[in-house]
Amino acid sequence: MKARGHQGSGGGNRARGPRRPTRDPARNAAYDVVRAVDERDAYANLLLPRLLRDRGIKGRDAALATELAYGTLRGLGTYDAIIEMCSDRAPDPDVRDALRIGAHQLLRMRVPPHAAVGTTVDLVRLRIGAGAAKFVNAVLRKIGSRTLDEWLPIVAPDPADDPVGHLAIAYGHPRWIVSAFRDALGAPDEMPDLLDADNARPLVTLVARPGRSSAEELEDVGALPGRYSPYAAYLREGDPGGIDAVAETRAAVQDEASQLVALALTRVPVEGDGDELWLDMCAGPGGKAGLLDAIAVHGDLAGLAEEARAPGASSSGEPLTSSRGGAAFPGGARVLAADVQQHRARLVWETTKDASVITADGTEPAWRPGAFDRVMLDAPCTGLGALRRRPEARWRRDAAGVAELGKLQRRLLGTALDAVRPGGVVAYVTCSPHLAETRVVVGDLLARRDDVEQLDARDYLPEVEGLGDGPHAQFWPHRHGTDAMFLALLRRKPRPS
Numbered sequence: 188m189k190a191r192g193h194q195g196s197g198g199g200n201r202a203r204g205p206r207r208p209t210r211d212p213a214r215n216a217a218y219d220v221v222r223a224v225d226e227r228d229a230y231a232n233l234l235l236p237r238l239l240r241d242r243g244i245k246g247r248d249a250a251l252a253t254e255l256a257y258g259t260l261r262g263l264g265t266y267d268a269i270i271e272m273c274s275d276r277a278p279d280p281d282v283r284d285a286l287r288i289g290a291h292q293l294l295r296m297r298v299p300p301h302a303a304v305g306t307t308v309d310l311v312r313l314r315i316g317a318g319a320a321k322f323v324n325a326v327l328r329k330i331g332s333r334t335l336d337e338w339l340p341i342v343a344p345d346p347a348d349d350p351v352g353h354l355a356i357a358y359g360h361p362r363w364i365v366s367a368f369r370d371a372l373g374a375p376d377e378m379p380d381l382l383d384a385d386n387a388r389p390l391v392t393l394v395a396r397p398g399r400s401s402a403e404e405l406e407d408v409g410a411l412p413g414r415y416s417p418y419a420a421y422l423r424e425g426d427p428g429g430i431d432a433v434a435e436t437r438a439a440v441q442d443e444a445s446q447l448v449a450l451a452l453t454r455v456p457v458e459g460d461g462d463e464l465w466l467d468m469c470a471g472p473g474g475k476a477g478l479l480d481a482i483a484v485h486g487d488l489a490g491l492a493e494e495a496r497a498p499g500a501s502s503s504g505e506p507l508t509s510s511r512g513g514a515a516f517p518g519g520a521r522v523l524a525a526d527v528q529q530h531r532a533r534l535v536w537e538t539t540k541d542a543s544v545i546t547a548d549g550t551e552p553a554w555r556p557g558a559f560d561r562v563m564l565d566a567p568c569t570g571l572g573a574l575r576r577r578p579e580a581r582w583r584r585d586a587a588g589v590a591e592l593g594k595l596q597r598r599l600l601g602t603a604l605d606a607v608r609p610g611g612v613v614a615y616v617t618c619s620p621h622l623a624e625t626r627v628v629v630g631d632l633l634a635r636r637d638d639v640e641q642l643d644a645r646d647y648l649p650e651v652e653g654l655g656d657g658p659h660a661q662f663w664p665h666r667h668g669t670d671a672m673f674l675a676l677l678r679r680k681p682r683p684s
């Protein structure tokens with residue numbers, strides 16, 4: 188803390204002296220988080236909960252601190268453009284972070300303007316100094332003189348001339364990301380909904396691993412049923428770690444699209460003999476491996492139950508390849524899970540029960556070619572599909588990273604296809620909709636190899652609409668309430684008999 192600011196020195200009539208600035212725990216916590224993200228690349232979603240716990244900030248104050256910190260970080264691009272317009276000089280970084288928090292309250296929260304300005308000025312007076320407080324007061328008053336809708340035509344390009352530039356400022360996303368989303372979505376009219384969904388905090392989604400827990404067990408402790416996955420449940424509030432099934436790794440936190448891409452892989456009928464050994468090649472920290480491990484051993488229990496109930500189900504309970512796409516896996520397989528990073532492989536080991544876990548580089552396989560019946564390749568990627576989970580992430584990525592990752596993704600997809608036997612199937616998954624990480628990687632591979640065919644992934648997810656024109660499946664936050672996860676299903680062509 189650089190200065191205490193003026194507090195009215197003793198002796199005078201306090202009622203007539205300058206008002207004593209008040210220390211507001213929620214706003215101070217939000218400011219500390221925004222500063223730490225800006226100054227030392229901290230992760231807001233790790234720092235904030237720790238800070239709230241250490242300072243005993245709970246209830247409404249905790250909710251306010253969270254909205255202030257996360258909302259400010261998401262909207263940085265918009266707020267910086269408006270702050271620049273209202274300042275006669277570039278503010279120091281500590282002052283700029285306070286201005287960003289003030290701007291968020293003025294432009295996107297229902298905080299009355301006098302409170303948004305007053306509390307931010309108090310914070311700056313206490314944490315930085317009286318001079319900075321005066322500057323912040325003047326800038327925030329200018330910002331508060333217009334609504335966000337009134338500011339946008341002033342600070343953002345005209346949507347008719349530059350639709351991407353306009354969306355970038357209006358919805359607080361870097362321009363290159365807006366451009367990548369627009370190319371992948373192919374429906375410009377939906378862009379505002381997509382970017383809005385990307386700015387909203389996602390619900391905590393749980394997975395009940397079959398044979399170990401059930402969606403009903405999670406609903407019994409207050410979770411809501413999932414929309415698509417029979418193993419999903421949404422947590423309305425509270426700490427997932429406080430749920431027994433989660434603490435015992437019978438259930439876990441997992442986005443619903445992550446569950447569905449794993450489920451889709453298990454539904455594809457493999458051709459030829461045997462379906463006993465599956466590989467999760469980039470498994471850390473183990474979300475998909477945890478579900479695959481449970482289905483491999485116990486079967487897709489919800490799918491099997493549905494098939495048994497389906498009209499025309501055979502009296503023997505034989506699985507049907509019915510309208511639900513593929514057949515529910517009956518169980519009796521094993522998973523090998525690998526990750527190149529030892530600490531991430533350890534996390535996989537901690538969250539799975541029956542899988543074998545190794546530290547291994549997927550580009551230099553530690554397994555013999557054709558050893559597996561099914562392979563999950565959840566490739567390292569930019570993570571552009573999960574921006575809503577990490578509020579600052581969008582400002583830390585850059586387009587240059589996409590090309591580097593593309594080389595690794597191509598190599599891994601090649602070795603994933605070598606690892607699966609003829610007739611077996613590979614799921615290529617990214618938590619990014621960026622075309623260079625998704626369709627282009629798959630297209631390049633198909634152009635290089637004539638022993639591979641692409642299946643229509645949507646056929647194995649018939650319960651989900653709006654996955655695109657195929658043959659891959661692309662989830663979207665605004666359509667499905669999930670991360671923007673991509674799935675391509677590739678089969679090694681069976682050897683001619």
Ligand SMILES: C[S@@+](CC[C@H](N)C(=O)[O-])C[C@H]1O[C@@H](n2cnc3c(N)ncnc32)[C@H](O)[C@@H]1O
Binds near residue numbers: 565
């Ligand atoms: C998108 S994450 C996987 C997430 C995981 N499947 C889940 O559902 O929890 C990608 C993983 O790939 C791992 N990875 C990166 N390069 C790899 C390589 N050459 N071989 C194996 N794993 C690799 C990373 O360490 C990271 O854990």
